[in-house]
Amino acid sequence: MDMASGSVESGGSTEALSLDEALEIAARAHRAGDVPVAEALYSRILAVAPDHAAALHFYGVLHHQTSRPREAVQLIRRAIEIEPEDPSAHINLGNVFFELDRPDLAVKAYNTAILLEPAEIDARNNLGVALRVLRRPEEAEAIYREAIDLDPQHRDVWNNLGRLLGSQGRVQEAIACHARALELEPADAGTRRFLVAAYAATREHDRALAILRDWLRDEPENPSAQHLVAAISGENVPERASDRYVTALFDGFASSFDHKLARLDYRAPSLVAAAVDAVHAPNGDLVVLDAGCGTGLCGPALRTHARVLVGVDLSERMLDKARQRGCYDRLDAGELTQYLRDRPATYDLVVSADTLCYFGPLDAFGAAAAGALHPGGHLVFSVEESDGPDFVLHPHGRYSHARAYVERALTEAGFRIETVGSEGLRMERGEPVRGLIVTARRL
Template sequence: MAARDHRATLQRALRAHQSDRLDVAERLYRQVLQWHSAQPDALHYLGVLCHQRGRSDEGVELVRAALEITPRHPDAHNNLGNIHKECGRPVEAEACYRRALECSPGHHNALGNLAVVLEVQERLDEAFEAYGALLQQAGDDARGHYLMGLFLRNHAQHMEHLEQAAACFRRSFELDERGLRALEALGVTLYALQRRDEARQVYRDWLAREPDNPVPRHMLAACGGAEAPPRADDAYVRELFDGFADSFDEQLLKNLDYRAPQVLADALGAVLGAPASALDMLDAGCGTGLCAPLVRPYARHLAGVDLSGGMVDKARVRGGYDTLDVAELTAYLQGHPAAWDVVLSADTLVYFGDLQEALAAARAALRPGGWIAFTLEAMDEDADRAELTPSGRYRHTRRYVERVLAAAGFELPRITPDALRREAGQPVPGWVVLARVPSSVAGETA
């Protein structure tokens, strides 16, 4: 087979890969490697594809094999760093990004990724320096301005940092009008600056351009510019998290000091006893699968469900689940009566204002003696209510949570205050909630 034919097959593989036809791409990459086992591009991109399909260890070995052949390939070093980053290995990722920058000092993606993993490691001065270097080298890079805006907002120590963050988000959107996350971040930041009319105008302008987009519609309501819905629309949640899937873990874990999965797992551990791999468990709103490694030791069968297909794809890469489904949560629970010993939900019900239907569905999906465990954002007042906040999420009072748990048929509620994340440099108050289905109920068998 001539080298020209190798290249033609490789180009077909790359086109298939870019259009998410992963089965076709994998077959073609492997065909190239049958003809030419040391073809570095086929090794490199097959490694990336293996990681995308949940075979990250295989992906690492393939990219390393490519780098043995072409050791000064900056894109391969950068992609190897991305695999390590997405597998939660920031130290290894940092080394890869630094090697990419040794090979190509102007590699903007590697520099931005280096800043991200420095921030993950809480080396904030170094991260700020790297973000600044990225903007100096590539002042027209929309992603760089967006990342700097997030850094400034999430580590803000005074209002000037929020003003600077807003300017970064504006510039990011000016450079790339497809970058709607920057527009949403701008609205949230303006509201945090108490420039509420400006925040609402951001969403009104966005809606005027895209009248069918659920994100600005929901966020306009969150800022008080329209009536708040009883829960976030499915289309909003799907659009938000599908667009957020690729950077979800790094944004939550590095910028927001996200603790909900660990806190929830600790609370469950206090009532479940020693892990015995004996329980049927559902991660309701599993996202990218952050809860899986924490609760897997308790589970005989661990299922995950999420409305966002993009998030479920990431959970599949992380692993730990026996089954994963893309579905709306309440309907999924209603379709699985008495299926679970534990239903846990880390920061999913924050997109529900009215919890009654979801908790009733969870109650029906649990067996006698089963536990529900979930987190909410807390409203600290003596009232029975929930409200939509400018973040686009809902918060609830303790009295409201107690009432809906009782109405759904749960007992022994435990509602503990905790800070589950940070925003704009400040902790966001939350509730960690556990409650149990009675062990013996008329019509049910324990």
């Protein structure tokens, strides 16, 4: 294709740009995050040259990055029809399929990219992630090791291999991988967090704290490092995880959150939904709050009960994912307890799955939830279960709660406990995480 065979009007001017020039400007704006300019230029290029493969490809990537994955698939597929031997287009198509919860199609796209370019590292790295989601860990490990043989300096591959090994309980091997990744990029926050978590799992707390103190020396205000120092040292333990910590944590892995939880046999949303079903027929007549809604995993089940379904979460990026589900009438960003306080006698049902593990004392939350419910309304939630004190902050950064404490805090807040069940919420490093599924009724 002669990319310079057409021209694009440069808005507001009579000067015309060649297609090459327009594409370069669009790509530059795209890289800089100037979405309106990039989108306008890609559109103009395609109006002049509808079969411009590079513009179709890049415009598809822009759609992916702006939460329009289905349109992204159409654009990138069209680009591949025109130029089928571009491995980067197949990689990006795989990335979109992965976001659309089609890891099977992502695997095919990544494999095609590798066939076209046998030395392609990013395709192998992403392929390993997709294979993990498909519960094919042996194949994932093999592809990661193949990528490392091709490029031993690729930090992301070392980290992904470490996470895979850690999930299988091979924690010492995981530590070696994350340590190698940290050698390659000593200040990378993600690697530091992975290595801290691995050391915490083996109770090598001194090593974990050494990494965290290096991290705080480089970034004194980093909320993740601050919270984990308190969690591991037991010093200056906060009553709840800070808004900054929770926002940074969930913004950081919003795009992969659902897939990550699928690998952990995550059951909290389905267990909470079952508890709701036990007290309410799905008549679609309730005003419901999904408190700490995240990516909206509870949304489809709650929709059957709701005349109005509202979600609230601290993470804007998680809310962006929740919007894609199309379940909610409204999604708001905000801190949970204050959000409840600001809405007295508003809801028939408040549900919270896997959110209160970032709270220590539950008194303020319980009082706020009681105030936000109509009399007779239900509160249904999960917490991680503690066999020890009322509540405890663990080295992984989450709190667990004793059953007796949960019951006492809710009773004092004005609830009658209806059911408390002990269940496995998910797997973590090969071990089950026990939790409580609680149903309480406001008096």
